[in-house]
Amino acid sequence: MFREIVFSKYYYHKINLLMKFNLNLKTIIVIFLFVSNCSFAQQVLEWRGIQRNGVYPEKNLLTSWPEGGPALLWENASMGNGYGSPIITDNNIFILGETDSICYLYALDLTGKEIWKSKIGYEWVYNYPGARTTPTYVDGLLYVSTGMGIVSCFEASSGKEKWTIDMQKINGRNVRFGYSESLLIDGDKTFFMPGGADTNVVALDRFTGKILWISKGLGQIPSYCSPLMIKLPQRNILVTFSKNALLGIDASDGKLLWSQVQDGEGDVQVNTPWYENGYIYYISGDGNGAVKLKLSDDGTSITDVWKNKKCDNLMGAFVKVDGYIYTSGYEKRYYYVLDEKTGDITDSVKFDRGTINYADGLLYLYNEKGHMGLFKPAGPKLEKVSSFTVTKGTKAHYAHPVICNGILYIRHGKSLLAYDIRVK
Amino acid sequence: MKRILVFAFLSLVIVFSSLAQELTVDQIIEKHLKAMGNDIMLKVNTIISSGHITRQDYMPLKIIRMRPNKYKMEFDMQDITAYQAYDGTNAWMTAPWTGNMEPQVLTGGGANDMKSKAEFDVVFYQWKEKGHNAELMGKEDYNGLEVYKIKLTQADGTIEYYFIDSRDFILQKKISYRKTRNGEMEVLTMYSDYRDIQGMKFAFYTESLMGGQPYSTIEYETIEINTKLDEKVFSMPTE
Numbered sequence: 001m002f003r004e005i006v007f008s009k010y011y012y013h014k015i016n017l018l019m020k021f022n023l024n025l026k027t028i029i030v031i032f033l034f035v036s037n038c039s040f041a042q043q044v045l046e047w048r049g050i051q052r053n054g055v056y057p058e059k060n061l062l063t064s065w066p067e068g069g070p071a072l073l074w075e076n077a078s079m080g081n082g083y084g085s086p087i088i089t090d091n092n093i094f095i096l097g098e099t100d101s102i103c104y105l106y107a108l109d110l111t112g113k114e115i116w117k118s119k120i121g122y123e124w125v126y127n128y129p130g131a132r133t134t135p136t137y138v139d140g141l142l143y144v145s146t147g148m149g150i151v152s153c154f155e156a157s158s159g160k161e162k163w164t165i166d167m168q169k170i171n172g173r174n175v176r177f178g179y180s181e182s183l184l185i186d187g188d189k190t191f192f193m194p195g196g197a198d199t200n201v202v203a204l205d206r207f208t209g210k211i212l213w214i215s216k217g218l219g220q221i222p223s224y225c226s227p228l229m230i231k232l233p234q235r236n237i238l239v240t241f242s243k244n245a246l247l248g249i250d251a252s253d254g255k256l257l258w259s260q261v262q263d264g265e266g267d268v269q270v271n272t273p274w275y276e277n278g279y280i281y282y283i284s285g286d287g288n289g290a291v292k293l294k295l296s297d298d299g300t301s302i303t304d305v306w307k308n309k310k311c312d313n314l315m316g317a318f319v320k321v322d323g324y325i326y327t328s329g330y331e332k333r334y335y336y337v338l339d340e341k342t343g344d345i346t347d348s349v350k351f352d353r354g355t356i357n358y359a360d361g362l363l364y365l366y367n368e369k370g371h372m373g374l375f376k377p378a379g380p381k382l383e384k385v386s387s388f389t390v391t392k393g394t395k396a397h398y399a400h401p402v403i404c405n406g407i408l409y410i411r412h413g414k415s416l417l418a419y420d421i422r423v424k
Numbered sequence: 425m426k427r428i429l430v431f432a433f434l435s436l437v438i439v440f441s442s443l444a445q446e447l448t449v450d451q452i453i454e455k456h457l458k459a460m461g462n463d464i465m466l467k468v469n470t471i472i473s474s475g476h477i478t479r480q481d482y483m484p485l486k487i488i489r490m491r492p493n494k495y496k497m498e499f500d501m502q503d504i505t506a507y508q509a510y511d512g513t514n515a516w517m518t519a520p521w522t523g524n525m526e527p528q529v530l531t532g533g534g535a536n537d538m539k540s541k542a543e544f545d546v547v548f549y550q551w552k553e554k555g556h557n558a559e560l561m562g563k564e565d566y567n568g569l570e571v572y573k574i575k576l577t578q579a580d581g582t583i584e585y586y587f588i589d590s591r592d593f594i595l596q597k598k599i600s601y602r603k604t605r606n607g608e609m610e611v612l613t614m615y616s617d618y619r620d621i622q623g624m625k626f627a628f629y630t631e632s633l634m635g636g637q638p639y640s641t642i643e644y645e646t647i648e649i650n651t652k653l654d655e656k657v658f659s660m661p662t663e
Contacts, residue, residue, distance in 0.1 A: 127502035127521060352482070368482045395503045396481065 044088045044404045047134040047182035047226045052272045054319050054357040056403040060423045061360040065374055069388025073407065073418040076112040080104055081130030081395065081413055084182070087137055088404040092156065094142055095416060096131035098123035103131050103146040105154055112418060118159035121150035121166070124178025128396065130413070132180040133226070136190075143190050143206065147178030151192050153209060163209035170211075171196035173221050175267065180224035184238070186251050191238055195222035200242065201249060215254035218245050218261075223269035224315070230275045232299045239280065241269035244287055248295075248302065258302050262287025263309075270315035279305065281340075285314035285330045290338055306343035311336055316355040317400065319363065321377045326363055328353040335365060335375075337382050346380035355400045366390075366410065370397045392417055449560040452572050452588060453548050459593035461624030462549060468624075470653050475628075475644035485642065494658040495542035509658050510535075510542035516660040527660050533603075547576065547584075555579030563590060571596050594618060594625060602634070609635040622649055 048054040062070060080097025087094050092115070093108040103123035107115045123131055124147025136143040141162065142154045149167035154160065168174060172194030183190050190206045200217035204210065220243035227240035229251065236251035244262040246269075249255065262269070266286030273282040280293040280302065289309035293302045311327060318327035324346070325338040330353055337347040354367035358377070362385065365373040373387040390397065393412025402409040406422030447455070457463075470490045477485040483500040496509040504520040507527070515530035515538035530538055551558060561573040564587065571587040578584070585599040597614045611634050615627035626647050632639040 126523060127504065129504060369476070395500065 041090055042088075042405050043090065043137075044086075044402050045138070046087060046136040046184070047085065048272065048317065048357075048400060049402070051274075052184075052226065052228055053274055054317050054355075054400065056357065056359040058359040058403055058406065061362070061403070061406060062374075062421045062423055063362065063385070065386035065388060065421075069372065069386075070408065070419045070421045072392075073420050074112040075392055075415055075417050076108060076114070077392070077415045078114070079106060079411065079414050079416050082132070082411065083128070083396070083398040084131045085134045085400045085402050085411055086409050086416060087135050088402065088409070089137055089156070093409075093416070094135045094137065094156070095411065096120070096133060096135060096144060096146075097414070098125065098130045101125050103144075103148075103150070105135065105142065105144055105159065107156070107159060108416075112416065116159040118154055118161065120144055120152050121146055121164070122148040124148055124174075126178070128177060128398075130395070132178060132224075134182040134400075136183045136185055138185045138206070141206070143183040143185060145179060145181055145183055145192065147174075147180065149174060149179045149194065151183065151190075151204070151209075153206065162207075165204070165209050167192060167194040167202075170194055170202070171199045173197075175221050175224070177224065177268070179222060180226075180270070181222070182226040184227050184229055186229050186236055186238075189251065191227060191240075191251075193217075193222040193225075193227075193240060193242065195220070195242065201238070201240070201247070201254065203251070203254060213254035215249050215256060217242055217247055217249070217256055218259055220245060221267065223267060225269050226272050228273050228275060230280075230295070230299065232297075234298045237295075237299045239273050239275070241284070243267045244269065246273070246282060246284075248299070257300050260288075260291075260293070260302065268314060271313060271317050274318070274320055276320065281318075281320060281325065283311060283313045283318050283327055285312035290318075290325065290327070290343055292340070292343060308338065308343040308345070310345060311338060311343075313353075315398070316353060319356055319358040321358055321363075322379065324377065324379060326356055326358075326375075326377055326382060328356065328365070328367070335382060337377075337380055339380065347382050349375075349382045349384065351375075351384070354397065357401055357403060359403045364401060364403065364408070366397065366401050368397050370412070372401070372408075372410065390417065447572075449558045449574060452560065452574065452593065453551065453558060455593040456588050456595065457546070457548055459625065460546070460595070461620075461622075462546065464623045465545070466549075468649055470649070470651050472646075472648040472651050472653075473626075473644050474646045474648075475642060477640055477642045479640040488653065488657060489542070489544055490653055490655065490658065491544040493539070493542040493544060494655065495538065496658050497541075508538060509660070510538040511655075511658040511660065512542075514660065515539060529660065547578070548586075551576070561585070566596055569596060595627075611639070612636075619647075621647055624649075 049056050080099040082097045084096045095106050103120045104117045106117045132147045133145050140156050142156050145151045149172050152164040153162040189203045191203050193201045197219045199214050201215040203212040223241040225241040227238050230237040238249040238251045246260040248257040268286040269284050271283050283290045290311035291307045292305040312330045313327045314330040316328050323340045328335045333353045334348040335351050336345050352367035352369050357364040363375040363377050370390040374385040376383040393415035395413040399411035408419040408421045410417045473487045477483050486498040488496045494512050501521050506518050508517040515535040516527050518527050557577045559575045561575050564573050570590040574586045576584050587597045600611045601608050602611050614631045617629035618625050618627050628644045631641045
């Protein structure tokens with residue numbers, strides 16, 4: 001079903017722009033079709049793709065890999081330290097990296113050659129040193145944040161900074177692994193969690209950086225979550241985590257609609273929640289485990305459906321395919337399959353622990369030992385097809401891979417690697 | 425009657441021959457050292473072991489050793505490289521996860537622990553001359569293997585138990601004790617994936633349990649013998 005997603009946020013923002021010129025819907029559709037047909041290439045414009053869910057609408061990908069893995073097209077080993085993923089537009093790749101405590105935004109061409117790099121500001125280097133986040137691209141503008149709470153907007157064509165804000169200067173409170181939020185755009189707004197007692201979550205005008213609203217949330221310190229936007233007829237809801245609570249915030253005014261406090265005081269809530277057909281799914285390895293919630297039709301309340309604490313993925317995310325949830329454990333280094341209806345674990349496969357993505361009917365598991373696995377989601381079972389080891393790059397294998405136009409992008413510390421996974 | 429006497433005689437022969445085959449602790453240790461290739465090890469000057477340790481994270485690990493007692497361990501903690509070393513005289517370490525990047529001299533128990541790790545030769549080599557006492561505690565089953573259990577009391581009073589395969593005399597596991605904030609805890613270390621390097625046996629995989637709970641695993645990818653090293657690599661950086 002994800003292959004059928006056509007309206008990426010890229011096009012959504014283009015339509016918004018056209019509407020500003022008071023064009024009627026018919027004209028917009030004609031223009032939209034023209035614009036759409038100008039570019040057949042896929043784009044990945046934000047953290048984990050279109051719905052922030054790690055599902056990439058690709059076709060004609062290899063169904064197995066040769067011994068040693070797919071062909072490496074290129075490597076750029078000068079990306080600086082980091083764990084953030086790249087994004088890919090029609091002509092460029094954008095990625096963040098840290099060198100000598102400074103975070104830089106890099107623009108590459110599609111062969112990995114650097115075009116420009118711009119200084120953003122101080123990056124987190126106290127533990128796991130390096131850039132933590134993934135840029136977001138909308139209509140020629142790039143939105144970035146550093147582990148020290150610098151939030152900035154840059155022109156994608158030139159790397160020129162448009163505006164910047166230091167979130168710690170508005171009473172933000174940094175956390176033990178540094179701010180790690182990849183920015184979300186909704187219309188003219190972008191959002192960030194400074195984590196202040198009174199300045200908990202803020203919405204900014206994405207063109208100027210001006211603060212549009214401040215939400216007190218629950219007044220907790222931030223977690224490490226990149227938020228999700230749920231769009232309902234009545235309202236858009238920003239869904240994210242603060243220290244140990246899932247929050248649902250009205251994106252129009254910052255009003256806290258609901259929250260779910262986790263069992264215990266664990267403060268590492270990284271995984272972006274998933275929304276589908278009126279249900280919210282999240283996995284908090286430092287809280288309630290895997291959880292399914294029912295969101296009311298108007299989005300103002302949630303009710304529990306199931307909870308499974310045995311599933312404790314901390315930061316590798318999860319994907320949901322045909323009624324099953326696929327993810328890795330944390331304490332136990334296995335990948336799991338959960339029944340979406342009950343939350344029960346239906347299979348576990350020894351492949352250490354790490355990230356997961358989905359494209360063209362197959363799962364891409366990238367574990368902390370640097371093994372990249374191709375697996376088949378066989379309903380309640382997880383079946384290994386192929387794997388190879390990423391030997392290039394530096395430090396920990398934490399970055400989430402990206403798949404775009406038949407290329408598998410893997411960031412390993414200072415290296416960005418591009419593998420050809422197209423069927424020839 | 426004659427048959428009974430023959431049967432009794434044969435039984436005694438079997439019992440005595442069985443007893444005669446029981447090895448003393450000295451013999452077991454001697455066979456163990458031979459099986460591990462200790463004669464060759466005595467001619468080795470440096471060993472560099474590289475791999476990964478899995479504790480909370482999966483971290484690169486490199487251990488450099490030089491005869492007679494120089495040692496340096498490099499490992500990534502929270503993705504920042506840290507060091508623990510003994511240069512033959514002084515023990516030092518870095519602890520970047522505390523926020524302090526500067527190397528610190530170790531004293532007391534920490535220094536003694538590092539000095540002990542720096543001993544190039546295995547604990548059983550010249551154990552009597554070192555003042556250690558070894559006692560055979562019998563045989564046990566370990567994962568289907570019959571292993572000798574040897575209690576080693578070191579000259580400083582440290583007690584450890586070694587479990588040596590009765591067939592090939594290769595070390596299979598060790599029990600030691602570590603002082604923690606919660607009191608003394610048992611550390612069980614299991615050795616496997618032995619590989620032969622230049623006639624010596626090295627365990628490429630070790631798994632440790634502390635207090636019965638999984639603690640760490642170490643997987644070596646390479647072990648290099650007699651690589652030329654500058655002694656300065658063990659010295660505490662001055663800048």
